[in-house]
Amino acid sequence: MEEFDKIKATWKNQHSKSSANDININHIIKKYAQKERNRKLKGLFIVFMLLAVLVYLLVFADFQLWTTYVGLSIFVLVTIYLIYTKLNKGHKVSSIELMDNNEFLSSLKNDETCVGSTKQQTGLFIFYAIGFGFYIYETASKDSTTLIIGYGALVVYLLAANFFYFPLMAKRNQRKKEEIINQISTLQNQFEENN
């Protein structure tokens, strides 16, 4: 394999013309760390503000019915959950990159198969709708017309979302997901052939 050593030498020589030396890694790391810190601070700030508003309303607002408080609490808690999952996502992705290539592809495929973004969106939407339903009860229950219009609109909105928007979203996401899973499977096959 002397010939291959020549090829190897050729390959290693190319680096003198490469752009790896242009990278100022400390600057990049600093910028990245700052961006991450800002992202977390922004998330924490929103959570803090939401909780402050919730506490303020629970203590000082003069609501007559407990349903309004429940509605508000659901809104805030669901939003906090949403922020938490967004903040946590990046860390999970970088952790699987520490595995070997074979395990990494399996985890990546597993993540794509298990994490249904449409399901999560649907769940959040339903919780928001329930929260809204509780919240408007106090106002809507004052007369029957407002009650019918308020809940009627909510039901129509839920039906439209359930029969048109979510199926459309699910179809689009499924197509994207299948495409990614196929690409991962193609890569995985290369590893299986060797085992």
Place this chain on the structure above:
Amino acid sequence: MDFTQIYNQYKDKVYRICLGYTNNNEEAKDILQDTFITVWQHLDSFRNEANIGTWIYRIATNKCLRSLENIKRRSKLNNSVLPDEDFQREDNQNNKIQILRKIISTLPELDRIIIGLTMEDIKQEDIAQIVGLTHSNVRVKTHRIKQKILNKFNEYGRI
């Protein structure tokens, strides 16, 4: 060893491994940056492991696998051959590198990773740990890839 030392020691090797995989300077540079961001993020969790090189190459090759998946998702094109637009000089050495890069870019993704690591003189036991195959598999595979590259290179009459 601190982070800057680690970076200076491994950046060239990681860059060439990424370049072998992507056949694109800018993309290799991006993966190199991403790799060392992850290294920096997880450096504390590494401390107890034996070989930092293996650990870094594992991250880099996973980034490569992931980036290809992203490219495919974006462009919906088969990415086995990426044109190298940056390459313009026509002297003999550059031509050899150009041909070599094109030959490597036609290999399947796993082969590109294995040969990239082999070109950097990484031991086959370590390559097996990086890719997640057995040592014997890596040995056989490396032999076949080397043969394939040599044959293609000879076809061009460049050696």
